[in-house]
Amino acid sequence: MYSSTTGGQGRLKLVNFETLENHISHETQGLSNKYLVVRRGKPFKVTLVFYGQMWNPKTEYLALQVLLGEMSARMLVRFSDKRSDPRSWSARIYPGDIGHRVVTIRVCAPALSSVAQYQLMVHIVGSHERSSYTAGPFVLLCNPWLKEDPVYMPLDAQRQEYVKSDYGVIYMGTDLNFSQQPWSFGQYEPGILEACLQLLQVSPQHLSNSHKDYVLRENPAYLSRIVCAMVNSSDDMGLLEGRWKGSYKDGVKPTEWSGSADILHRWMASKGNPVRYGQCWVFASVLCTVMRVLGVPSRVVTVFNAAHDGDGNLITEEFYSSTGERLGLSKDSVWNFHVWVECWMRRPDIGAKYDGWQVVDPTPQERSAGVYRCGPCPVVAIRRRCLNTPYDTAFVYASVDADIVRVIVRSGKVVGRKVDTEWVGRLIFTKSIGSDAPEELTDSYKRKKKDQTYRVGHSGLSDRIVSVSGNGGPVCRASRSFVPGPPEGVCQMSPNVMSGLPNEDGSGSDVTLSIDGEPTLGKGIDLTVTVTNPSNSTRVLREHLNAQLKEFNSSPEKSFWKSHQEVSIQPFQVLTRRHSIAPSEYEAFLAGDDIVTVAVVIKDLKTKERVLATQDFNLSSPKISIEVDGGDSIQVKKEHKAIVSFTNELNKTLSGAVLTVEGYGLLQGKQEARLTILHPNEKIEKKVAITASTSGTKLLTASFSHSGSSGAISRSYHKVSVTTR
Structure with a gap:
């Protein structure tokens, strides 16, 4: 409830934002206990309570005003139950919403309102008197439940998984032996909404021109591009600093994170200094959290054997010595796995055929329009090879479908060469709806090259069809920044040949x-x-x-x-x-x-x-056992016991054994068990008391190390569902 008089004898006693009812109606429960949080295009209730005399509709009028930076929208309060114009703000009193000294007004934002924190004011204006009241702030988000919103998602199961769920699974390792790491997106933790809004407020775009930034925030493609750049700290006051090798002693090793909330809280506490350290799955998971908070359906995607095409020629080179040792001689690389985010939205800027899932990659690899970010890039454009489509489609296409050339070098000379057209993007996964099992997305990104023609172009230009024969053929090579116009050029993809062992009859081995x-x-x-x-x-x-x-x-x-x-x-x-x-x-x-x-x-x-x-x-890790007393569903603010144990199944004695248990939102800090000697088949165990302060999905994490290892030789995660009763 908020009440503040800005002039005259106060007639308005208080403004009730009906937070509980509005949060249930707008699917925003748990996002904030400080602000009213509503979704654009859907009415929300505001109740005005007067001291005595209400306004007289015959001689006075009641108006509401919303303020956002330099922008302002004023709306007369009308008696009507008809649907308002979805393109403008409206305030209506329905029959039965008015009583003695109390009136309930239904306020509705346009379906394309800017995502931000607004101020609401109340004005009572008569012929001789005017009273104005500051009702207080509220937060407006995108609305995947509304057809008119560009982020509309038709199925409720999809909205529950890609907007409301605070739990995910990251797939890591290799395509032959991948592992699953649970991740707590943590959007319902206290302060996370505020951190996500602050991320927008300190972006270079907002700091340089706040009015323009506010105007553009109605567009989810713009939002995703801003947040993508802000998740890494390479160009701005972003969230995370990346590190891929060396010491992590002045921060947190990327493999030790298990949720986004801790990272966002640390960033807020540091007043904009980046949190150390992140790698691709950390960048992507935090981006997914922010986009879900803002109301944009999002999911984390893993690409196994993802190419990093440093020179933009859609070919990736690897060099080996004549005895099989991999050499670091190329600017290109193929990551065993790379993690990015897909965001769901319509793309009116480039045409309806590019609507749907869009790749947004916050890992700082290459610059897009001068900034370390990538996307939003339509997945359908990648599959169709429309490489000039904004944003960064050629780079993303190479990540999932580049040819890889393996070269054998001896004494500075090439002595062998092999082209592999199938290695890159061999498997693409995301978490299934309602399950921890992977959903394969490979066919959404790729078609067989030999069955293909390559389409080049984008909305507003006529498509060019370039014929392809066999496993090769020309494709358009585009810069990462979108510049309308014809393709910059073509590159000839190498045929799929392999240097074998020639025989006398010319055949190979x-x-x-x-x-x-x-x-x-x-x-x-x-x-x-x-x-x-x-x-x-x-x-x-x-x-x-x-x-x-x-x-x-x-x-x-x-x-x-x-x-x-x-x-x-x-x-x-x-x-x-x-x-x-x-x-x-x-x-x-x-x-x-x-x-x-x-x-x-x-x-x-x-x-x-x-x-x-x-x-x-x-290499698969030895297993750590985690058991929660009473099952994996616990009640909020009620203490429960957990038993964590590791059995040494290695055929040797381990010295300096350490079993560490953590759980953001469940435990305060780290808890450890230590043994000087851990014999084969011997167990080390730690009992902990866990208490959750908020509902949602939490993770208990455990790691095991010993003095003879360079780091944790095993790491396990356990999902705990926290309910209010």
Whole structure:
């Protein structure tokens, strides 16, 4: 309730924003206990209570005014139950909404109102007197429940998952052995709405021209582009600073975050200094939180084998030594996984055929119009290869569908080359509606290249059709900034050829590399190399195998295991070679969920030709058990017990064992259990008392480390549903 008189003898006693009823009606429960939060295009109730005499409709009129920066909208309060013009503000009194000294007014914002915090004023104007009252602030959000709103989403199950749900799952690892990390979006935690609004207020666009910024905030595409840039701190007072290698001691290691609320609270407390540190899934998850708070349906998406096309030619190069060691010689890279966000909206700026899911990527990789951001880019434009479509479609297209060229180098010379048209974007996942299981989106982004023609152009220009034959063909190469006009040029994609081992009859040899089973920390890593000799002569080959740790964003590390052997293969033989990397050979280098690249180079000793095969995989972590007494649904503000334990299933004794338990919104700080020695099959356990102050989905997180490991060798998460009763 708010009441403030700005002039004259006060006749208005108070203004009741009917917060509880409005929040239920507008699907904004829990977003704020400080402000009224409503959605545009839908009426909300405001009740006026007078001291005595109400206004006299015959001699006076009642008006409401909303203020946003320099903008103002004034509306006469009318007696009517008819629907208002959706393009303008309205204030109406329905039959039965007026009583003794009390009147309820239904206020409705246009369907294309700006997303922001407004001020509401009440004016009573007569022929000889005018009284004005400041009713107080309220927050206006996008409305996915309203057909006239560009973010309208037709199915309630979709709105519940992509707007109201405060829980998600991030898929990580490799396409062969991916893991799931739960994430708490935390939009119902105290202060999160205020942090999201503050993010808009300190954007460069708002600071340089607040009026223009407020006007443009009606457009969800504009909102997503602003928030995308503000989630990273590369150009502004943004939320997160990224770091992909080196020490994290002056911040939080990216793998230790499990929710957005802690990050947003830290940013607010620091008065705009960036929170350290983020990587792609952290940037994307925080962006998803902000967009859901603002009312834009959003989901987190993982692309396995995502290309970073540094030079814009839609081709990604990787370099290997003649013994199979990955070399960091290219500006391009292929990340084992990359995480971005899809936001749902109509795109009247480029045409209805581009409506729907839009890629918005806040990880600072390349600049778009001079700023580290990417999107919104229509998913349908990526699939149709409309590479000039705004924004940044060529860059996103390369992320999911670039060719990858693997080059073998020896003494500065290229001695082998292989083009792979299928590796990039092999699998694309998001969380399923109502389930932790992944929903595959690969077909939404990609079609078979050989079945394709490439469409180039955008709304307002005639599309160009460029024919394609086989697995290659020209495509338009566009800059990341959208500039209307014809394509900048074309680039010829390389044919799908592989430098094999030539035989006397001109035929080549096939080599494949595979990983047997699911590699788990503490157990041997079994490899299988298969070599085919389709010729009628015996071949003498040298086999080079190399294993090296790599960052998920493709940065190669030093090799930790190598094998070099000479083998003979008979005519028309399929030779299977089996290798195993023992735990003792990798434990000093690898931890749980680390990603490993194994490469094999086969050299024909007679012809000196080489052929390469590679495989990436990640080690599964030993499991941590988390059990909540009474089940996984707890009551708010009621203490519950949780038992967290780790059993040493490794075949060795671990010294300096530490089991750490955290839970934002459930626990204060970290709690630890320590053992000097943890023998094989021995258990370390920690009991904690958890209490939730707010409802929603919370996460208990646990990690295990020991003195012989460089970091946590295991990390587990447990979802807890908090209810009000």
